[in-house]
Amino acid sequence: MALSASPEMPDRHPIDIAWSVVSLAETTSTNDVARALAAAGAPEGTAVIADRQTSGRGRLGRAWHSPPGSGLWCSVILRPRLPLSQLGPLALVVAIAVYRAGQRWQATGLGLKWPNDLVADGRKVAGILTEAVGGSDTLPPEYVVVGIGVNVRRPVDGFPSPLQQTAGALEDLLGINCPTVGEFGTVMLAELADVYRTFVDDGFAGLQAEWLRANITTGRQVDVGGTGGGWSGFAEAIDELGRLVVRRDEGDVVAVAAGDVTLRRPGN
Numbered sequence: 001m002a003l004s005a006s007p008e009m010p011d012r013h014p015i016d017i018a019w020s021v022v023s024l025a026e027t028t029s030t031n032d033v034a035r036a037l038a039a040a041g042a043p044e045g046t047a048v049i050a051d052r053q054t055s056g057r058g059r060l061g062r063a064w065h066s067p068p069g070s071g072l073w074c075s076v077i078l079r080p081r082l083p084l085s086q087l088g089p090l091a092l093v094v095a096i097a098v099y100r101a102g103q104r105w106q107a108t109g110l111g112l113k114w115p116n117d118l119v120a121d122g123r124k125v126a127g128i129l130t131e132a133v134g135g136s137d138t139l140p141p142e143y144v145v146v147g148i149g150v151n152v153r154r155p156v157d158g159f160p161s162p163l164q165q166t167a168g169a170l171e172d173l174l175g176i177n178c179p180t181v182g183e184f185g186t187v188m189l190a191e192l193a194d195v196y197r198t199f200v201d202d203g204f205a206g207l208q209a210e211w212l213r214a215n216i217t218t219g220r221q222v223d224v225g226g227t228g229g230g231w232s233g234f235a236e237a238i239d240e241l242g243r244l245v246v247r248r249d250e251g252d253v254v255a256v257a258a259g260d261v262t263l264r265r266p267g268n
């Protein structure tokens with residue numbers, strides 16, 4: 001079912017999300033729980049948070065390591081009244097909320113890596129997974145579930161071997177000033193309500209400058225993977241639609257809407 005505007009609800013209604021949080025000790029994936037709740041009619045602003053996920057996932061079916069007591073594993077239900085074609089930048093928007101929450105604790109060194117990562121010292125601290133159900137180029141989706149995974153504390157047993165060189169936690173930056181998972185989640189959700197409202201009102205254009213200030217992707221040589229990827233170039237900018245503008249090694253300029261990007265180290 002696509003949402004349509006009713007006479008009492010103007011198309012561009014101001015959004016003020018009052019979060020309603022479902023807290024779980026353990027689940028497979030908070031995205032799965034949120035999707036089931038959304039399909040059963042749960043309203044925009046429902047957030048599912050679990051202490052541990054047994055099948056946490058990233059994009060393209062990749063696994064997301066979600067041990068207990070260390071990370072914010074959270075999925076929110078959104079019901080944007082924008083067509084699917086305008087929702088591409090949603091992961092970037094949510095990343096700004098996570099970034100802002102980090103700034104609340106002065107997490108300097110945290111940066112946004114296009115499209116959906118927060119990185120510190122070259123290590124991934126957070127990732128975002130957006131799943132839309134229904135919708136089309138002209139119709140809003142029935143709902144969107146946005147999954148947010150943030151390594152707040154280092155896992156007690158450390159990261160497992162495949163992640164030892166690539167994953168990091170806010171605690172690495174903040175030491176004893178690191179918030180608890182709950183404290184971080186509360187601030188992140190408040191910021192998310194704020195950036196989401198800006199996005200619905202003004203599109204990504206309203207957040208583009210803020211994203212650019214926090215970004216570590218542009219001004220770098222990058223390898224572009226994913227569908228249509230397998231090439232390299234220089235990341236020049238993020239455009240108003242949240243696309244990564246890359247000057248390919250072949251010389252032409254391409255705006256990439258979705259995909260994976262690997263940052264080359266300076267000098268490579």
Ligand code: BT5
Nearest residue numbers: 029031056057058059062064065074127128147148149167
């Ligand atoms: C992501 O995918 O970065 C999206 C992650 C979203 C996780 C949240 S947690 C709450 C909600 N419920 C879910 O089931 N998921 C969401 P992607 O860009 O595909 O990155 C996945 C890759 O990150 C993996 O292949 C690993 O290399 C790496 N990775 C896995 N777990 C990690 C962790 N805890 N910290 C840092 N990197 C990790």
